[in-house]
Amino acid sequence: MTTAVFGDYAAYYNLLYKDKDYKGEVDYVETLIRQARPVLDKCRILDVGCGTGRHSAVLAGRGHAVTGIDASEEMVRLARLGGGGTTRYLVADARRFRLEESFDVAISLFHVASYQTSNADLLGYFRSVADHLHPAGLFIFDCWYGPAVLHQMPGIRVKELEDDTLRIVRIARPTLEPEDDCVLVAFDLLLEKKVDGSLHRLREEHRMRYLFLPEIRGFLDSAGLQLLRSEEWMTGGRLGVETWSACFVAGKP
DSSP: OOOSTTSGGGGGHHHHTTTOOHHHHHHHHHHHHHHHOTTOOSOEEEEETOTTSHHHHHHHHTTOEEEEEESOHHHHHHHHHHOOTTEEEEEOOTTSOOOSOOEEEEEEOSSGGGGOOSHHHHHHHHHHHHTTEEEEEEEEEEEEEHHHHHHHOOOOEEEEEEOSSEEEEEEEEEEEEGGGTEEEEEEEEEEEETTTOOEEEEEEEEEEEEEOHHHHHHHHHHTTOEEEEEEETTTOOOOOTTOSEEEEEEEOO
16 A cells, blocks of 8 residues: 555556547647647657656657656656657656757646646746747646636545456545645555455545646746647637636747
8 A cells, every 4th residue: 555646556557547538639639739830740749747658659659759757667667668659758757857858849638737736846847848848839738627626526436447357446535625726635446356356455645736727827927938728628618617627738938
């Protein structure tokens, strides 16, 4: 049992999100790129908080040159095992990485921004990304949207998944921390190995920050970036109290 973010939990990440539409999400991201920068075709892309590299692999398969970074050594190990096209993966902290190179586009998906829970974390995160963008570069990211979190309120969620060797039941128990604009999510996993029926338990706690449009503009401005577009993730709808997952496109002015 562990409380480290994406520690032992990382080993089961791909199974837990096997139903996630990575190809559809990459379609959406490529559409955002074309709309903001029509001249870009095959891009040099930086995937900040790449996890096990599922978005990166799809992008690389479509001809983009992708570099993925993640603070979790286990996530990066799994990403490297997946391979795929012109992709490389590095262990690096999203708040303070230095690669000595620039990119056409940076992406940071599946609420990586919300894992930056303090103002210092967020500022370091946005500045680090800005430092690695070409003058006309884009930054596409998503996060938990504050008005929706406070309107809907987080609740307990149960998810069951299995593959040929393992059955998982995951219970997510959230606790609102309004003084910090955060939600502490306790993940309890019950793991059953099919080969022998043995049971194992795992717990991790993930603290997530929900963000508001004015503060996002402020952080981007402090990092030398300009907000170009804001919308509901995947749908392109207007942000509102039903928009738990918000998407933002920023660029250098």
